[in-house]
Amino acid sequence: MAKRSTKKPCDxxxxxxxxxxxxxxxxxxxxxxxxxxxxQIVRLLIGRxxxxxxxxxxxxxxxxxxxxxxxxxxxESGLIQGEVxxxxxxxxxxxxxxxxxxxxxxxx
Amino acid sequence: MAKRSTKKPCDxxxxxxxxxxxxxxxxxxxxxxxxxxxxQIVRLLIGRxxxxxxxxxxxxxxxxxxxxxxxxxxxESGLIQGEVxxxxxxxxxxxxxxxxxxxxxxxx
DNA sequence: ATCGTTAATCGTAGATAAGCGATAAAGGAA
DNA sequence: TTCCTTTATCGCTTATCTACGATTAACGAT
Numbered sequence: 047m048a049k050r051s052t053k054k055p056c057d058x059x060x061x062x063x064x065x066x067x068x069x070x071x072x073x074x075x076x077x078x079x080x081x082x083x084x085x086q087i088v089r090l091l092i093g094r095x096x097x098x099x100x101x102x103x104x105x106x107x108x109x110x111x112x113x114x115x116x117x118x119x120x121x122e123s124g125l126i127q128g129e130v131x132x133x134x135x136x137x138x139x140x141x142x143x144x145x146x147x148x149x150x151x152x153x154x
Numbered sequence: 155m156a157k158r159s160t161k162k163p164c165d166x167x168x169x170x171x172x173x174x175x176x177x178x179x180x181x182x183x184x185x186x187x188x189x190x191x192x193x194q195i196v197r198l199l200i201g202r203x204x205x206x207x208x209x210x211x212x213x214x215x216x217x218x219x220x221x222x223x224x225x226x227x228x229x230e231s232g233l234i235q236g237e238v239x240x241x242x243x244x245x246x247x248x249x250x251x252x253x254x255x256x257x258x259x260x261x262x
Numbered sequence: 263a264t265c266g267t268t269a270a271t272c273g274t275a276g277a278t279a280a281g282c283g284a285t286a287a288a289g290g291a292a
Numbered sequence: 293t294t295c296c297t298t299t300a301t302c303g304c305t306t307a308t309c310t311a312c313g314a315t316t317a318a319c320g321a322t
Contacts (some may be wrong), residue, residue: 111271
């Protein structure tokens with residue numbers, strides 16, 4: 047499978063790849079779902095379209111503060127959004143950002 | 155956008171989600187590409203189908219030992235494979251594993 | 263104003279990641 | 293054998309993640 051001496055070196059890109067903003071954003075999105083709890087949160091939100099933070103906490107075997115941190119990470123990636131509703135906060139998926147992630151991966 | 159009191163609590167899943175092996179594997183794959191350098195390495199390998207480690211080092215603004223660590227992480231995720239070729243090591247994408255990642259994300 | 267609920271933040275501890283230089287291991291060449 | 297090349301690993305430092313309990317902040321209700 048592996049090509050050996052027949053393969054030329056980095057002809058097309060002999061220079062160092064600069065910090066690729068695309069790769070940075072890709073990695074940022076991948077990082078957001080690079081933890082099982084965050085995968086589950088994202089799936090949960092996709093499945094029910096919106097969910098109050100407390101419900102998410104009830105669905106995970108994690109402390110409230112820990113879930114809150116995961117939600118913060120997901121929010122910072124842009125994958126989810128939180129909307130204050132009185133004393134509660136309702137989280138939902140950001141469809142545009144999700145599509146961005148999908149196209150990144152599909153484009154590999 | 156956010157549903158409020160009209161949305162019922164976790165009716166469909168009131169119990170804690172157990173450690174979902176699917177989510178674990180998903181997170182593992184996402185983790186592998188959750189770093190810009192690893193995104194670039196994966197793209198590089200997809201684009202040229204195989205590449206000697208030294209070439210990858212030449213393409214990235216990182217020390218050889220650092221690149222080697224990233225390659226190790228990618229290898230552990232199953233996304234890439236390394237094949238020894240004399241003193242060199244030729245890396246290539248594992249298509250099956252890549253497809254797995256794609257279907258995970260597409261299935262979100 | 264006070265209480266109760268909800269969620270974010272603080273502080274802390276332990277684990278892990280990221281980066282590098284230096285060294286080791288393995289193979290080819292002289 | 294002795295070099296030279298190539299890659300993995302070690303040792304180390306710094307920074308970040310993960311998790312938790314406790315506290316704070318914000319809101320509704322009484």
